[in-house]
């Protein structure tokens with residue numbers, strides 16, 4: 001299986017190409033596209049560096065956020081169209097599963113995943129042993145108490161920084177270890193999904209107003 | 217088989233896909249409207265628009281290609297709107313087109329939506345003779361352009377604030393009429409008499425437009441006249457709009473000496489606009505071109521039609537969204 005992997009919700013695009021469980025190309029280490037947001041440029045670079053072509057690709061994996069909505073939508077539309085044009089599966093992966101897995105590998109404990117949404121709100125979830133729980137869209141106070149509750153028992157991933165609370169210095173808040181997954185971590189999560197039989201043809205970004213509607 | 221261009225249009229709230237040959241024949245077109253999604257917000261809600269495009273676009277492409285029995289090898293190119301329009305909506309069309317072009321090995325062009333509107337005149341039959349004056353009036357745009365020939369676009373003037381269509385919709389809301397506002401206003405206006413003197417913004421010189429002052433005047437009038445007559449207010453409002461539009465058009469006819477005036481865009485459906493433009497072109501002795509209404513509103517056939525120009529003229533373009541793209545740009 002040749003997999004095309006696209007991660008974009010953290011605001012920086014990364015594209016990978018893998019054969020089975022081997023990463024053949026990783027744009028974050030292999031090429032300098034200098035902050036380019038052109039998906040095609042990344043995908044072309046993947047083919048140039050590996051000698052593979054579009055005809056070789058058998059599955060597309062893309063991160064569906066939550067995160068940068070414009071960026072996530074760009075890769076989702078691109079991935080969906082590739083799947084349609086080539087009749088291959090397109091599998092969407094929750095960004096918190098990617099960063100949760102990535103950080104859990106190092107810290108060896110559950111991981112609180114947080115990313116900012118429209119101010120003053122946040123997306124938050126707990127990643128533990130391959131599963132996400134308590135995924136929600138919450139205000140600043142709620143996310144702060146979530147952090148406090150898990151501060152001594154969990155690692156942290158994503159992006160957040162809170163002003164110092166009364167009497168406590170800012171350094172009192174944990175610092176997230178990473179806001180994106182390495183290509184090796186991405187591939188591991190992707191293959192896990194694939195092995196569990198997950199297949200789809202269309203993916204959609206996670207949007208906060210749809211999250212709110214869904215929980216209403 | 218004749219080569220076709222696959223046109224994709226997602227600049228605002230319609231997902232439209234079409235297949236068009238070089239002569240402007242439309243092999244298939246499918247447009248999915250988001251009207252229902254946005255009607256409860258009283259306007260286009262950008263986040264929902266781009267989500268709806270993402271859901272609709274591939275099924276619409278599939279339907280068009282199946283209807284016309286077309287495979288990727290029948291495509292000369294893909295043409296996709298790159299602007300002007302809503303950022304999130306443009307992104308969906310552009311990324312989709314980019315991936316299809318890559319997977320099918322078909323060249324892909326980012327197309328100026330405004331050029332599409334202008335080229336819509338020649339869909340299905342050649343209607344425009346040059347030099348031509350084109351008045352584009354819709355919910356999204358108001359502009360007057362002069363075309364010496366098919367390849368030269370000169371923007372004479374555009375609006376500094378609201379488009380004519382937006383102004384119609386806002387006045388309709390002020391008057392308590394339903395959406396879409398244009399047809400409702402036209403109906404009321406036809407039954408009323410234009411006795412209130414609303415301002416004619418920027419009428420005295422140039423080709424630029426401004427409609428927000430007119431909209432505010434109508435709102436002020438309604439606020440201060442408890443027993444106003446809806447029909448008369450509508451009639452006076454339409455009269456003011458038409459005076460501005462026709463004065464600018466006449467000025468351009470005198471200065472530019474076109475052979476034809478074409479009126480395109482959603483507002484071109486207005487019977488009052490059509491009658492007034494007929495009157496001034498009759499007086500000026502030039503021909504009036506009013507393409508069928510199905511090509512007047514946003515559609516992908518016009519984008520495919522304009523894409524052929526990009527190929528023929530070797531126009532440089534890219535697949536980056538350009539929310540504020542102007543007519544003079546490719």
Ligand SMILES: [Zn+2]
Pocket residue numbers: 329333354356357513514
């Ligand atoms: Zn338009």
